[in-house]
Amino acid sequence: MQAQENQQARKSDARDFVLSVEGLTVSFDGFKAVNDLSFYVEEEEIRVIIGPNGAGKTTVLDLICGKTRSTEGSIKFRGKEITKQKEHQIVHGGIGRKFQNPSIYEDLTVYENLEISFPRGRNVFGALFFKRDDEVDAAVRETAETIFLDDQLDSVAGLLSHGQKQWLEIGMLLIQKPELLMLDEPVAGMSVAERKKTAELLNRITKGRAVIVIEHDMQFVEDIAHRVTVMHQGKVLSEGSMERVKNDEKVIEVYLGH
Amino acid sequence: MSFVSFRATFSRHDLVYIGILAALLFAILPLFLDIFRLNLVGKYLTYAFVALGLVLCWGYGGILSLGQGVFFGLGGYAMAMFLKLEASDPESTKIQSTPGIPDFMDWNQITELPWFWEPFYSLPFALLAIIIVPTLFAYIIGVAMFKRRVGGVYFAIITQAIASILTILIIGQQGYTGGVNGITDLRTLLGWDIRTDSAKYILYYLCCFLLLVCLVLAKLITKSKLGRLLVAMRDSEDRVRFSGYDVANFKIFVFCVGAAFAAIGGAMFTLQVGFMSPSFVGIVPSIEMVIFCAVGGRFSIYGAIYGTLVVNWAKTTFSESFPELWLFAMGALFIGVTMSFPRGLAGLYSSYVEPFILNRWKQLKSKQNLKVSAEQARV
Amino acid sequence: MFSDYTSAELVSIFAMQGFAGLILFSVFVLMALGLAIIFGQMGVINMAHGEFMILGAYITYLLSSFFENNLPSLFSIYFFLAMILAFIVTAALGALVEWGMVRHLYRRPLDTLLATWGLSLILQQVYRSVFGAREVGVTLPDWMMGSIPLTDLVEIPFNGVFVMILTFVIAVSVYFLMFKSRFGGQVRAVVQNRPMAGAVGINTQKVDRITFAIGCGIAGIAGSAFTMIGSTGPTSGQLYIVDTFLVVVFGGAASLLGTIASAFTISQAQSTMEFFLSGSMAKVLTLLVVVGILMIRPQGLFALKIRR
Numbered sequence: 004m005q006a007q008e009n010q011q012a013r014k015s016d017a018r019d020f021v022l023s024v025e026g027l028t029v030s031f032d033g034f035k036a037v038n039d040l041s042f043y044v045e046e047e048e049i050r051v052i053i054g055p056n057g058a059g060k061t062t063v064l065d066l067i068c069g070k071t072r073s074t075e076g077s078i079k080f081r082g083k084e085i086t087k088q089k090e091h092q093i094v095h096g097g098i099g100r101k102f103q104n105p106s107i108y109e110d111l112t113v114y115e116n117l118e119i120s121f122p123r124g125r126n127v128f129g130a131l132f133f134k135r136d137d138e139v140d141a142a143v144r145e146t147a148e149t150i151f152l153d154d155q156l157d158s159v160a161g162l163l164s165h166g167q168k169q170w171l172e173i174g175m176l177l178i179q180k181p182e183l184l185m186l187d188e189p190v191a192g193m194s195v196a197e198r199k200k201t202a203e204l205l206n207r208i209t210k211g212r213a214v215i216v217i218e219h220d221m222q223f224v225e226d227i228a229h230r231v232t233v234m235h236q237g238k239v240l241s242e243g244s245m246e247r248v249k250n251d252e253k254v255i256e257v258y259l260g261h
Numbered sequence: 262m263s264f265v266s267f268r269a270t271f272s273r274h275d276l277v278y279i280g281i282l283a284a285l286l287f288a289i290l291p292l293f294l295d296i297f298r299l300n301l302v303g304k305y306l307t308y309a310f311v312a313l314g315l316v317l318c319w320g321y322g323g324i325l326s327l328g329q330g331v332f333f334g335l336g337g338y339a340m341a342m343f344l345k346l347e348a349s350d351p352e353s354t355k356i357q358s359t360p361g362i363p364d365f366m367d368w369n370q371i372t373e374l375p376w377f378w379e380p381f382y383s384l385p386f387a388l389l390a391i392i393i394v395p396t397l398f399a400y401i402i403g404v405a406m407f408k409r410r411v412g413g414v415y416f417a418i419i420t421q422a423i424a425s426i427l428t429i430l431i432i433g434q435q436g437y438t439g440g441v442n443g444i445t446d447l448r449t450l451l452g453w454d455i456r457t458d459s460a461k462y463i464l465y466y467l468c469c470f471l472l473l474v475c476l477v478l479a480k481l482i483t484k485s486k487l488g489r490l491l492v493a494m495r496d497s498e499d500r501v502r503f504s505g506y507d508v509a510n511f512k513i514f515v516f517c518v519g520a521a522f523a524a525i526g527g528a529m530f531t532l533q534v535g536f537m538s539p540s541f542v543g544i545v546p547s548i549e550m551v552i553f554c555a556v557g558g559r560f561s562i563y564g565a566i567y568g569t570l571v572v573n574w575a576k577t578t579f580s581e582s583f584p585e586l587w588l589f590a591m592g593a594l595f596i597g598v599t600m601s602f603p604r605g606l607a608g609l610y611s612s613y614v615e616p617f618i619l620n621r622w623k624q625l626k627s628k629q630n631l632k633v634s635a636e637q638a639r640v
Numbered sequence: 641m642f643s644d645y646t647s648a649e650l651v652s653i654f655a656m657q658g659f660a661g662l663i664l665f666s667v668f669v670l671m672a673l674g675l676a677i678i679f680g681q682m683g684v685i686n687m688a689h690g691e692f693m694i695l696g697a698y699i700t701y702l703l704s705s706f707f708e709n710n711l712p713s714l715f716s717i718y719f720f721l722a723m724i725l726a727f728i729v730t731a732a733l734g735a736l737v738e739w740g741m742v743r744h745l746y747r748r749p750l751d752t753l754l755a756t757w758g759l760s761l762i763l764q765q766v767y768r769s770v771f772g773a774r775e776v777g778v779t780l781p782d783w784m785m786g787s788i789p790l791t792d793l794v795e796i797p798f799n800g801v802f803v804m805i806l807t808f809v810i811a812v813s814v815y816f817l818m819f820k821s822r823f824g825g826q827v828r829a830v831v832q833n834r835p836m837a838g839a840v841g842i843n844t845q846k847v848d849r850i851t852f853a854i855g856c857g858i859a860g861i862a863g864s865a866f867t868m869i870g871s872t873g874p875t876s877g878q879l880y881i882v883d884t885f886l887v888v889v890f891g892g893a894a895s896l897l898g899t900i901a902s903a904f905t906i907s908q909a910q911s912t913m914e915f916f917l918s919g920s921m922a923k924v925l926t927l928l929v930v931v932g933i934l935m936i937r938p939q940g941l942f943a944l945k946i947r948r
Contacts, residue, residue: 068503094505106500108493119493120504124486127514130506133486175504325750405935414685414749415938418885419931425882426927433920544882548757555754588765595758599751600744 020079021046021183021213022067027076029066036062038237040076044183049205049214051224054234055257060217061103063234064185067215068100069093080183091125099181103188103217105168109161113152113171116160117143120175142178149208150174151200166197170204177208184214190223202226233257275480278563279473286469296458303465303533305573306472307333310526312554312565313472313479314519319551320559321483321491322515324412328420329523329550331427332395334542336524338438339394341537342378343387344447344455364446369436378437384451391528392521399520403513410509421544428543443538447531455532468529472566475522479562482518491515552591555598558607568606653915661911662800663869666807667693668903670862671880672887673814674855676899679888681831681851684742685753688760689884690877692734692856695763696726696863697778697872698771704778704867716781719864723806726860734856738849746848760878767874775873784868803865810861815896817854827851886930906930 022044029037037059044050052060065071067078069090078086085093108116121142124133147153150170155163160171169189176184189205190198198220205214205227218224224231224245231248233241241251248254271279290302311329319325351361359372366374380386402423406416431438439445447455454460482488490511494501502508531537540546557568572594579587602608645653671693678686686692700722707718737759745752784799818824829837830844838844863872870876887906891898906926913922 070499070503089507090502091505091507094503100503102499102503106497108496108500110492110496111489115489116493119486119489119501122505125505126507127487127510130487130490130511131482131485172500175500179505319750325753327753406938409935409938411934411938414679414683414753415889417750417753418685418882418889419934422882422886422927422931426924426931429920429924429927433918433924544878548754551754585765585769588761588768592758592760592762592765595761596741596755597758599748599755599758600741603748603751 020044021048021081022215023077023079024063024067025077025079027063027066027073027078029062029071029074035237037066037073040234040237040239042232042239042242044213044215046213047209047211049209049216049227049229050232051216051218051228051230052232052234053218053221053224054240058234059237060234061187062237064100064187064215064217067093067185068098094179094181095122095125097180097182098185099176099179099183100185101169101172101176101187101189103191105165105172107160107163107168107171107175109159111160112157113147113160113163114143114156116171117146117174117178120178122179146174146178149177150204166193166201169193170201173204173208182212184208184212186214186216188217188219190218190220198223271480271484279476282476282563282566283469283473286472287466291462291465296461299465300461300533301577302570303461303468304530305570306468306566307526307530307533308550308553308573309472309566309569310475310529311519311523311550312557312569313475313562314522315551315554316557316559316562316565317479317482317491317515318519319554320561321488321495322512323491323495324407324512324516325417325551326420326516326519326547327417327544327551328422328424328547329519330542330544330547331420331424332399332520332523333527333530333546333550334427334431334537334539335395335398336391336527337531337537337541338444338527339381339387339390339524340528340531341444341447342381343384344450344531345444346378346382347450348446348448363439363444365439365442365444366436371436375437391524395520395524395527396517399517400513403516404509407509407512407516412512421547424542424544424547428539431539431542439538441539443536443540445536445538447535450532456535461533464529464533468533471525471529475525476562476566478518479522482515483562487511487514549591552595552598555603556594556605558605558610560604561607564605564607564610571606654912657912657915658908659796659800661907662797662804663865664911665904665907666803667862667866667869667880668884668887668907669807669811669900670858670865671884672891672899672903673811673896674858674862675884676888676891676896677814677818677858678852678855681827682742682746682848683749684746684852685749685756685885686742686852686855687753687757687881688737688763689756689856689859690879690881691760691763691767692730692859692877693863693866693880694767694872694874694877695730695733696723696860697867697876698767698776698863699726699729699860700864700867701771701776701778701872708779716783719781719784723861723864726864727857728860730860730863731853731857735849735853737856738852742852743845743848760881764874764878771874773874775871775876777871778867780868799868803868806861806865810858811896811900814858818896823847823850883927886927886934889934890930 020043024043025041027037027040028035040059040063042050052063054060062071066073067085069085069088073086076086077084080093080096080098083096085096085098088096108119111119118135118139121139123139124130144153144156147156150173152163152167152171152174155167160168163171169192173186173189186205190201193201202223205216208214216224216227228245230243231245232239233248233251233254235257240257241248241254243251286306291299294302311333315326315329345363349361349363354360354362354364354367357364357367359367362371362374381390402420406412406419411419432441435441449455455464483491490501490506494508494511498508527537527541530541553569553572554565555568556572557566558564575590576587579590598605604611671689674692675686675689678684678689700719703718703722703725707715711718737756741755741759742752745755780799784802787797816824818827826837826842826847829840829842830847834844837847866872866876883906887903888899890906891900891902909929910922910926913925916922917925
């Protein structure tokens, strides 16, 4: 109840949020994968979305970054409606998104992967006459250091380990300096040591930006989450601190019931 | 472009390869072949323009066009229209019922030059049209297809359908296009007879020069960030899109470049062979041009040129002596290259020949170094 | 172009051309069904599909001359035998091709396109060596030659109706095979998740081979039908391949109903326009409209919106 009141109160001044999603619905031939969903993300917040398989978590990210078009509802990024924007315009606006399976350019080197992601020369002729100058070089090296890959710059990305690929993709987003970072299962398939490093990485990179993370690993969620949104059948089931969500009857039923 | 960035783009390897190719085209072939054979090589090289464009579109961009003959044809026809008008002056066509128009129009009871032929009296217009018409056409196709994310086999089939449409149109409208025979009997370019041996030499050299220009342009494109983006798109198109690039624009760009290259090839074909016909536009020639590129190696700019030369040389030799075997050989080539050698001649070169050469080179160098150090030790 | 005719005449013309287009429609449907099954199941574009069809046509031709010369008493039923034999032979060749070539090229759809094109060149040359470069025609039994007069202007040709019924039967069988039988279940399982299908004990290789063979076999039957509208030559198949691909793409590659609807639209449009325009312009116009529509709606007419 209280959460709902909170939301009502917040709705009035949506501009203060980095991201406000309201009444978002998408239907695939009648099946509503996301159904009248609303949530709000604040500045410098790490928001984790959890929920059982098929709850619509990835679809929400698809909708925000423009990969899937919503049937109804609005998504505002810093007060600006983005539901009608093209994918690259949304990226230019400052939203970066990491996919569930690491998607990097396997035929290119780590350096080239990061360089391509550097936000300059993004149109045809810009790319044609792009020069690898000191600014680019510095940004690439700095990012590589952040993602623990500074000694791998010249390796072909296809040869990296699974965890390193995940970091590389995060790095490819970081170099764009997005204001909102969306990560889909960033630690899936990582070793325990890698998970710890990733948690540390996430905590470090949230300075100055908001982050939305989808994750299944509850320990990891506890480590990083400021707030947690639980989704079930395309709707928000519960929202709040990890502590609150963990003790929510409805959440317990969905996760442990049946 | 400054010399420094030129050096950054072209490694010493590239300079060697370009040098070898230039020597072959400009010196070795003209030295050893008579003008008839050299003219034939010139004809093959016009297909190499198409293969070069395909390396960019297919090898780098991952978009396979089975309709490159359309652009080759449009370029060739634009050139042919100018030459035909020059050949159809009222004096030499005075036996026709309407003098001053191309002969095939007269045969088809057309009494007035169609409006779209008029501007081709001007050479500058014709030269512009050679590049602009096919590129514009490619742009329209590209926007319609790539902006709606049509790709892969769908794109291949639709380009094939377009090639088929254009062929049927050209053959069907013979009063305007010369029909199945094409535009033939071309004689002079601004009064300069293009059928003489000396003209054929000059046109051959012009063709080689233009090919090298296109090769350098292609190399510049592949070595730029745009080239790396194309490779990246092949690996993960969504990642490129969500890194803030409008993926469609890059595909449209390479497709247009490929079309422009093909069109230059077509125009050079018309000049060197002296006619243009729908048999270079349709489905069969278009897909054959793909195999030139595949044999050379779809990822290799140099391979495209050698592949075109090798396949066409084989085609000529075969069809002169065993015409019925050629289709078998061609079919086997399609199957063999795709199944066993997807990287083509360039792949064979880089996995067998190049390491051998490099090894030898290193051995030579280390021997020299040994000698030098031995001498130094003696001193 | 319509102003020269009265409206009654126009109706008759449309009806007449419509019936005349029935065989073309049937050939399109059969060809497209085969292609769509193969493309939908394996993502393979079979550029040699036209040559498989022509193989069926040659078999029909061989049987017709065999019966004419040796068993004239049974001539009236040879066509049924021809169709069955056409199916068996082309299906066998299809299985062989799948085993020798196509299975090595899965996940490289553009390469299968080129490799099967190579196969089509080889087959064309084989036909030329065996049957000669000249086109051959088939004699139809008398009972298929007649027609039912409907009005003074409109006649329904027997062979058209016959082929129509046959096509309908095959389409229904394909529907049952793909959507109601156990084999169809396996096929769809493989389409949706190949490794998983393999893991639950479906022999995915066998499923692929049978699917490819059936697709080619249907093309063989299309070849039998084809002998009624055109004469058979080594390169006759190549003329149909682009049209058939457009039928498949236009219909939305995964939809059986879409394939039939688009085959109907394209064949009827072409047949009707042929009456008013020259054959080549009718074809240009049809193809242009199809390509135009595909540019606006690239997923085809009958595609589902799926969750991706």
